[in-house]
Amino acid sequence: MELFDVYPLMDLEPVSASGVRVAATDGRTYLDLYGGHAVISVGHSHPHYVDRLTAQAKRIGFYSNAVRNPLQVELARLLGEVGGHAEYRLFLCNSGAEANENALKLASFHTGRKRVVAFQGAFHGRTSAAVAATDDPTIIAPINGGHEVVFLPLDDEAAAERAITADTCAVIIEGIQGVGGVHEPAPAFLRTLRALCDRTGAVLVLDEVQSGYARSGDFFAHQRSGIAPDLITVAKGMGNGFPIGGVLVHPKFQAAHGLLGTTFGGNHLACAAAIAVLEIIRDERLLANARTAGEHLRTGLATIPGIVDLRGRGLMLGIDLEGPSGPVRQALLREHRLLVGSAKDKRTIRLLPPLTLSAAEAAEAVAAFEAVLRSIPTPVTP
Numbered sequence: 001m002e003l004f005d006v007y008p009l010m011d012l013e014p015v016s017a018s019g020v021r022v023a024a025t026d027g028r029t030y031l032d033l034y035g036g037h038a039v040i041s042v043g044h045s046h047p048h049y050v051d052r053l054t055a056q057a058k059r060i061g062f063y064s065n066a067v068r069n070p071l072q073v074e075l076a077r078l079l080g081e082v083g084g085h086a087e088y089r090l091f092l093c094n095s096g097a098e099a100n101e102n103a104l105k106l107a108s109f110h111t112g113r114k115r116v117v118a119f120q121g122a123f124h125g126r127t128s129a130a131v132a133a134t135d136d137p138t139i140i141a142p143i144n145g146g147h148e149v150v151f152l153p154l155d156d157e158a159a160a161e162r163a164i165t166a167d168t169c170a171v172i173i174e175g176i177q178g179v180g181g182v183h184e185p186a187p188a189f190l191r192t193l194r195a196l197c198d199r200t201g202a203v204l205v206l207d208e209v210q211s212g213y214a215r216s217g218d219f220f221a222h223q224r225s226g227i228a229p230d231l232i233t234v235a236k237g238m239g240n241g242f243p244i245g246g247v248l249v250h251p252k253f254q255a256a257h258g259l260l261g262t263t264f265g266g267n268h269l270a271c272a273a274a275i276a277v278l279e280i281i282r283d284e285r286l287l288a289n290a291r292t293a294g295e296h297l298r299t300g301l302a303t304i305p306g307i308v309d310l311r312g313r314g315l316m317l318g319i320d321l322e323g324p325s326g327p328v329r330q331a332l333l334r335e336h337r338l339l340v341g342s343a344k345d346k347r348t349i350r351l352l353p354p355l356t357l358s359a360a361e362a363a364e365a366v367a368a369f370e371a372v373l374r375s376i377p378t379p380v381t382p
Helices: 047-059 070-083 096-111 128-132 157-163 187-200 221-225 268-283 286-301 326-336 359-375
Strands: 014-018 021-024 029-032 089-093 115-119 148-152 168-174 203-207 231-234 245-249 307-313 316-321 348-351
Touching: 029 359, 047 268, 070 089, 070 268, 089 096, 096 128, 096 168, 096 203, 096 231, 096 245, 148 157, 157 187, 168 187, 187 203, 187 221, 268 286, 286 307, 286 316, 286 359, 326 359
Parallel strands: 115 148, 115 168, 168 203, 203 231
Antiparallel strands: 014 021, 021 029, 089 245, 231 245, 307 316, 316 348
16 A cells, blocks of 8 residues: 655655754754644643653543543643633644534534634634635635635725624734744734624634744734634644644633534643643743743844845745745755745745744854855746
């Protein structure tokens, strides 16, 4: 049997990793400024994380949600303490797509409606409702049809006023768009969405799958706006590589047995991983480090010729180049051993490093960008 070939692969085969460094079969060590799609939050192979997982695996790794699991209670308490929104309740699942799927389903149960408002450039996952709310027709199969979704321009308050009505089930928006190229809704726009949802009874869903867990320098990117969403979805950095996701549910929602469900969500190993991540973020002050290290990157990158736009906050940055990002990403990888990511716009590079990135490592990354961009000819505009 062979693999079903759906992934374009980098010419890289990692064999081990520590902190922000990845060692590969070619004998070289790479600086990881991508974190495997923003998943590696507290660094590769963090000792506390490894100890937590190892100790838990020696006790019990899995049992279903048909039994009590005190680790789930501990995780919910700690997430409320470290991340804020302590009054919310937590539903645990396995991924960001599953979190968004359950959030939209819960919104529909709550309102009795099915029309969803989403935004241009959005990416919410590949499951049925989540992919319908994703602004990419190429990944929406015929079977995903039938969902009522309207896509609005980001930060267009007039369009939102027209679209969010008494028949709107949910408004779903990313704290900072990831795949869409690191575009952040203005705080005032999020406040407008909150007011419109309050007026119409629609449910406001904040997708913090990529932008949450301290990545922006706030625990959740939306916290800068001062709003309280109805539902908040999380995953990626939540488990630092162990699959886990969740929905933070506002107290106004009614729970009922059988309303939502999952086999693997919130299992013992996943909870141990997620607890370790929160402890490390808290104890090592990674919120502050994300702000500091992110500012080192921004300051250094801002002066490099060939970069035409630089967006984002903390350690979630988008870089627009004058031409395609592919050759630059390849040169960074092969010549400077620097791992970076792409985005939907082929001119955009995404930086999503572990939150443990140091000032020295940020300077190393900036130097690599400068060397590559100075060596690549400026594209000629036709």
